[in-house]
Structure formats: structure tokens, C-alpha cells
Amino acid sequence: MRPLVIGIAGGTGSGKTTVARNLAAGLPPGTVSLVDHDSYYRDRKDLPFAERAQLNYDHPDSLETELLVEHLGRLRNGEAVEVPLYDFTTHTRRMETRRVEPTPVIVVEGILVLQNSALRAKLDIKLYVDTDADIRVFRRIRRDLEQRARSFDSVRDQYYSTVRPMHLAFVEPSRRWADLIIPEGGENRIALDLILGKLKNVLATAE
Numbered sequence: 001m002r003p004l005v006i007g008i009a010g011g012t013g014s015g016k017t018t019v020a021r022n023l024a025a026g027l028p029p030g031t032v033s034l035v036d037h038d039s040y041y042r043d044r045k046d047l048p049f050a051e052r053a054q055l056n057y058d059h060p061d062s063l064e065t066e067l068l069v070e071h072l073g074r075l076r077n078g079e080a081v082e083v084p085l086y087d088f089t090t091h092t093r094r095m096e097t098r099r100v101e102p103t104p105v106i107v108v109e110g111i112l113v114l115q116n117s118a119l120r121a122k123l124d125i126k127l128y129v130d131t132d133a134d135i136r137v138f139r140r141i142r143r144d145l146e147q148r149a150r151s152f153d154s155v156r157d158q159y160y161s162t163v164r165p166m167h168l169a170f171v172e173p174s175r176r177w178a179d180l181i182i183p184e185g186g187e188n189r190i191a192l193d194l195i196l197g198k199l200k201n202v203l204a205t206a207e
Contacts, residue, residue: 003076003102004202005122008109009174010129011167012058013139015185016109019129022186023107026196031203033075033103037110040064041086043093052091053154058111058166065116068108072122075102088148104203111167114174127195128178129185 006023008016017036024032040063044052056062064084071081082097113119114126137159144150175181182191 001104003104003106004124004199005072005076005106005108006125006127006199007113007120007123008107008127008129009111009113009115009171009178010131010185011133011136011171012111012163013136013143014129014131015139015187016111016129018186019127019182019192020107020109022192023105023196023199026192027105027199027203031103032105032107033100035068035071035083035100035106035108037063037065037068037108037113039084039086039098040068041091041093043084045092049090055091056162056166057091058162058170060112060115060170063110063112065112065119069116069118069122071100072106072108072119075100075106076122078102105199111171112174114177115170120177125195125198126177126179128175128181130175130181130183131185 008020010016020034024034041057042062042064044055047055067084071083074081080099080101083100085094085096085098086092087094108119108123113123114128120126140159140163141152141155144155145152180191180195182188186192
């Protein structure tokens with residue numbers, strides 16, 4: 001069968017990754033591949049670190065979405081792809097890549113997954129995770145402090161200068177393209193069970 005591609009969008013800290021992982025965990029082993037849009041941040045090794053740190057990483061232009069679109073096309077054709085690995089502490093791509101094999105279900109997640117029309121055209125099911133802003137911002141603060149070696153001041157400044165404005169300009173409007181909006185992300189077991197039921201039915205039909 002041709003892979004079924006699911007796109008999961010939503011604001012920073014909304015629970016997109018939790019939804020993606022729960023979907024993968026609820027399906028038979030080896031049937032799901034996960035692809036993170038964040039892996040496709042453009043490599044800006046040409047800039048000094050101080051300049052890289054000041055770039056707007058919440059704008060669509062910061063991502064090499066055209067490469068993701070190409071990769072999804074190859075996966076749908078049964079070809080494996082080499083997904084970039086991005087280092088958020090240095091704002092550069094790593095030398096190594098992650099090989100992703102074509103599987104019956106491919107899950108793509110990221111804040112801007114539904115914003116780009118060429119990317120939307122590759123998605124069979126489009127989901128938007130809708131979580132209150134105060135919960136999202138605290139989750140982002142914790143992630144950036146614990147996982148990305150950021151200072152609180154830098155997280156706060158980035159939130160006000162780019163994260164919030166770009167959410168209002170690009171992320172929030174993209175929810176209009178969603179087939180299903182999931183309130184509270186990974187905590188919404190009813191929505192997850194419904195989606196898993198649909199996916200299991202598709203997989204069973206294809207056998």
C-alpha cells in the first residue's frame with residue numbers, strides 16, 4: 001500500500017510530539033515512521049554563533065521545507081531517506097543523518113506543518129493540536145532550559161520577539177487546514193483512540 005501520511009501541527013509546547021508518539025505506540029511495531037519538521041532547519045554554519053542565535057527560527061523561511069516535501073515524496077514511492085539531524089545548542093546541522101524507511105504510516109509533526117501548501121499536499125490526514133497559551137509557554141520554557149541549554153532571559157526574549165508573533169501570523173491561521181482539531185494534545189485520549197481506530201482499520205484493510 002502507499003504510505004498514509006499524517007501531519008500534526010500546533011503551537012510550541014502544544015503536545016504535538018506526545019500525540020505523534022502515542023499514535024506510533026498504539027500501532028503494530030514497524031508500521032510507523034516519525035519525521036520531525038524541526039530536523040529541517042536550514043544549516044547556517046556560514047554565520048557566527050552570535051548571529052545564528054539571533055535568527056528568527058519561528059518563521060517558515062527558517063525551515064528547508066522543500067527538502068521535507070521531497071523526502072515525503074520518496075517515502076511514498078517506497079524509498080528510504082536520510083533525514084537531517086539538527087543541533088539546537090549550536091543552531092547548525094550535524095554531520096550525521098537519520099535513515100527513515102518507508103512504512104505504512106508516516107507521521108510528520110511541527111508547528112508549521114500545515115502552513116506550507118506543498119507540504120499539505122503530501123498529507124493524507126491533517127491534525128492540529130490546540131492547547132492553551134499559558135500551558136504551551138511553560139512547556140517551552142522547561143524544554144529550552146533543560147534540553148537546549150538556554151538561559152531564561154534568552155527564552156523570554158525569543159518568545160516575545162519571534163515565537164508569539166509568528167504563532168499569531170502563521171501557526172494559528174494554519175488550523176483552518178486541519179481535518180481534525182485536538183484540544184489538549186496528548187491528554188485527549190478520546191481523540192487519540194478515534195484516530196488510532198481509523199489507522200488500524202486502514203492497516204487491516206491493506207493486509
